[in-house]
Amino acid sequence: MRSTGSQYDVLTETGERLVCRARGKLRLKGYKETNPVAVGDWVEIDKAALLITEIHERKNHILRKSVKKTGHAHVLAANIDQAALVVTMVKPATSTGFIDRFLVTAEAYDIPQGLIFNKQDILDEESRELQEALILIYSDLKIPCLKITATTGNLDEVHELLRNKTTLIAGHSGVGKSSLLNRLSPEINQPVGEISEFHEKGMHTTTFAEMFRIDDKTFVIDTPGIKEWGLVNITAEELSDNFPEMRALRSECRFGYRCLHVHEPQCAVRDAVEQGKISISRYTSYLSMLEDEDNRR
Numbered sequence: 346m347r348s349t350g351s352q353y354d355v356l357t358e359t360g361e362r363l364v365c366r367a368r369g370k371l372r373l374k375g376y377k378e379t380n381p382v383a384v385g386d387w388v389e390i391d392k393a394a395l396l397i398t399e400i401h402e403r404k405n406h407i408l409r410k411s412v413k414k415t416g417h418a419h420v421l422a423a424n425i426d427q428a429a430l431v432v433t434m435v436k437p438a439t440s441t442g443f444i445d446r447f448l449v450t451a452e453a454y455d456i457p458q459g460l461i462f463n464k465q466d467i468l469d470e471e472s473r474e475l476q477e478a479l480i481l482i483y484s485d486l487k488i489p490c491l492k493i494t495a496t497t498g499n500l501d502e503v504h505e506l507l508r509n510k511t512t513l514i515a516g517h518s519g520v521g522k523s524s525l526l527n528r529l530s531p532e533i534n535q536p537v538g539e540i541s542e543f544h545e546k547g548m549h550t551t552t553f554a555e556m557f558r559i560d561d562k563t564f565v566i567d568t569p570g571i572k573e574w575g576l577v578n579i580t581a582e583e584l585s586d587n588f589p590e591m592r593a594l595r596s597e598c599r600f601g602y603r604c605l606h607v608h609e610p611q612c613a614v615r616d617a618v619e620q621g622k623i624s625i626s627r628y629t630s631y632l633s634m635l636e637d638e639d640n641r642r
């Protein structure tokens with residue numbers, strides 16, 4: 346459920362919460378990450394010794410850069426069924442570039458995505474129009490888009506989205522992640538408001554992911570203060586495969602799998618953008634991510 350460096354909170358099948366350490370050489374085969382056990386892992390424990398003795402194979406996992414060692418990776422969370430991004434149009438404004446980066450990263454990990462548009466209570470007309478335009482784009486991509494007011498509104502749709510799944514919740518600081526989690530279960534009691542997060546940053550506190558139980562089969566993973574939540578190396582050629590609407594057209598490009606959909610002749614993706622079948626905002630995000638990839642190389 347939670348890791349504090351050398352100790353791990355383990356929730357047992359009978360609902361007990363135990364603080365355990367990891368057995369000396371515990372490491373899942375094929376992993377070289379700095380932390381052996383991650384939030385979301387299924388583990389075997391020696392209850393008397395309060396030791397984690399074995400980690401089960403992971404269905405999937407998300408990496409982030411290690412805070413301690415540069416160039417190393419850290420498993421942020423494992424065994425995730427879906428990832429939901431909390432988005433706000435105002436206070437703070439979430440950019441389409443940020444949304445698309447989140448979606449592309451989840452797509453690269455093969456994790457289904459959802460968008461939760463929060464702070465419906467303070468939208469003015471202009472930001473509501475922008476929000477509806479975004480919801481059109483993302484609903485078209487079969488991504489569930491929920492509209493909520495985390496502090497006071499009805500959260501039935503959120504419960505429905507989360508039911509019987511383990512969901513990683515991400516979003517800019519201040520969008521209302523903690524406010525939302527607190528209302529999903531009386532067991533969750535997270536600090537709300539920017540001040541505590543500013544404080545954390547000032548103290549250089551390392552923040553880890555933490556998993557919370559909503560019911561026996563429903564879990565959420567909060568990722569406080571984590572900006573680069575997924576670490577993936579996607580090559581320029583692979584990037585558009587993580588934009589489902591572009592992936593669907595790739596075989597129609599004259600240069601097929603070599604087409605970057607930028608300057609190439611007879612490009613089905615660029616044609617689709619011109620015809621309004623692919624949104625300009627998604628294509629713009631694509632170009633911007635492609636440029637970053639170029640700079641990285």
Ligand SMILES: Nc1nc2c(ncn2[C@@H]2O[C@H](COP(=O)(O)OP(=O)(O)O)[C@@H](O)[C@H]2O)c(=O)[nH]1
Nearest residue numbers: 464494495496518519520521522523524537538
């Ligand atoms: N008006 C309004 N404020 C909200 C809503 N959800 C959260 N907030 C406020 O936004 C601020 C940041 O919320 P918090 O839950 O700490 O965001 P986090 O950083 O994503 O965990 C707090 O002052 C909350 O009271 C909402 O739906 N409407």
Ligand SMILES: [Mg+2]
Nearest residue numbers: 522523536569
């Ligand atoms: Mg928070």
Ligand SMILES: [Zn+2]
Nearest residue numbers: 598604606612
């Ligand atoms: Zn193309």
